[in-house]
Amino acid sequence: MPFIPHTETDVAEMLAAIGAPSIDSLFGEIPAELRCKGLSQVPERVSEMEIARLMHGRAAQDGTLLNFCGAGAYEHHVPAAVWEIATRGEFYSAYTPYQAEASQGTLQLLYEYQSMMCALTGMEVSNASLYDGASALAEALLMAVRANSANNGGKVLMPQAVHPYYREVVASITDAQGIQPQPIGYDPVSGATSLEQLRAHEGQGITAVVIQQPNFFGVLEDVDAITDWAQANGALVVAVVNPVSLGLLQPPGLWGAKGVDIVCGEGQPLGAPLSSGGPYFGFLTARQVFVRQMPGRIVGRTVDLDGKPGYTLTLQAREQHIRRSKATSNICTNQGLLVTAATIHMSLLGPEGLESTAVHSMANTQALVEALTAIPGVSAAFDGERFHEAVIRLPQAASQVLAGLAERGIFGGFDLSQHYPALGSALLVCATETRTAEDIARYAAALREILSAH
Structure with missing residues (x-):
């Protein structure tokens, strides 16, 4: 189905009915200097297959980071x-x-x-x-x-x-x-x-x-x-x-x-x-x-x-x-x-599935905290019982660490320095059921590399 269903005949009949010579005349009140002179950056029309390939290519340019950030939006498995x-x-x-x-x-x-x-x-x-x-x-x-x-x-x-x-x-x-x-x-x-x-x-x-x-x-x-x-x-x-x-x-x-x-x-x-x-x-x-x-x-x-x-x-x-x-x-x-x-x-997961998701998320976050705090200079900010997020303190500025992790394909967490300056250089990190032991090891290795380089 065309995006614009009106044929040239339809348009001509509508213009004749209202007494307008052209579509451009309908916009005559807009000053000429404000009107678009053309869309030079828009390519000629292409087929559906070609535009799909173009969009997939553009999306691929964004890349996909290994995600350890939560802060209110969580990467869970969606069946x-x-x-x-x-x-x-x-x-x-x-x-x-x-x-x-x-x-x-x-x-x-x-x-x-x-x-x-x-x-x-x-x-x-x-x-x-x-x-x-x-x-x-x-x-x-x-x-x-x-x-x-x-x-x-x-x-x-x-x-x-x-x-x-x-x-x-x-x-x-x-x-x-x-x-x-x-x-x-x-x-x-x-x-x-x-x-x-x-x-x-x-x-x-x-x-x-x-x-x-x-x-x-x-x-x-x-x-x-x-x-x-x-x-x-x-x-x-x-x-x-x-x-x-x-x-x-x-x-x-x-x-x-x-x-x-x-x-x-x-x-x-x-x-x-x-x-x-x-x-x-x-x-x-x-x-x-x-x-x-x-x-x-x-x-x-x-x-x-x-x-x-x-x-x-x-x-x-x-x-x-x-x-x-x-x-x-x-x-x-x-x-x-x-x-x-x-x-x-919720219907697909049921009570058991939801419980399993929560249990595995808690276990992964515990493993993540243990792996990160084993690195010299990194410590857990709080000792309270936690769910699937935790705050870790860093010996370097959190923004610099996050930038280094991003270069290595890792979204390392949420920088708390703006909202909680009293915590110093601190990150809020998260590991849901989607993270594996290999993912956690990769994060820990990357963080150790970044901190040891300074």
Whole structure:
């Protein structure tokens, strides 16, 4: 099918109908000096086969680095079936589930996704996804302000061990809404959030406490103690979690005596490949009592007049559906295609597969840390229990080390010097289940070579 379906006859008839002598005359209001004089760098048209070869060649110029960077976007194995199914026409083009009679397949998939996310996080309700993990945290905090009628002043305790990009997005989105994030430091030995600094805010009308598990450093927080303390002080608890870690770690719904109130995070580890920053999707689950404050939309299961199962949007408190002033959110984009892939991914892996992914990721990161810290001058920054990321300190500037590793075909990690200067020259490194013993040995050898050359 041609990209432009209009024939020369079609164009001539349309121009005649509106009384225009040519297509160029339609743009007569644009000054001549601003109009393009030609596309000299665009080659003559070529065949589909030739353009495919050209694009493959250009893509190959980028190369593929051996990846040891995580920091919120993770290289997990995605079974081939995930995107073979997700890109079928039934899913790929059926994005908008507004017309229930025409979108039963899409609605059922979203219902299954919500059910899976509730089971994974241990919560009672889930929406049909959000834009990404960072904006999901901002939405969760705005939701907490609406839901916490006793302490709705907007004071939020935000650990510095929460992803720095998430904290920046929260500040951008919620600043005008009266949210007041209060930074909570981390223990310099363990890397976990300081309980002492949390306790300094007792009795001060706290709206919400944020817990990231594992935190940005990969360290596991004392989630039970923080959850119980926050709820004893009248605050709602907002958990930010890596969904893969929940294949192994206790779900937020079971943290502390009562479980957390709201759970959010980035869904990229569930079937989305690394692709220049996205697209990804955010997830958000909560207790049933807060469902009316949840941003986005919820798909429900019912029966039709014949008693057959049917699916429909049961709650959609967004600005496209109700008055803007009444909406719970004005930015709660549903990432339908990514959610489709995530649902298929979780269905294929199942609980055992997700647990296996988490276990192998933890083991590989432990092996990576042992290999790197065996190099003179390299040490682990924290001694706390970790998931599949860790912070290592280097005897040279992290930026120089990363440049040297890149020359050797290795993406060596995330430079922490900008966001955490107190750590000195430090890297956040990650090893998922996709890394092999040979990969780890190659990284260690390259790092040893770089450090010994100076």
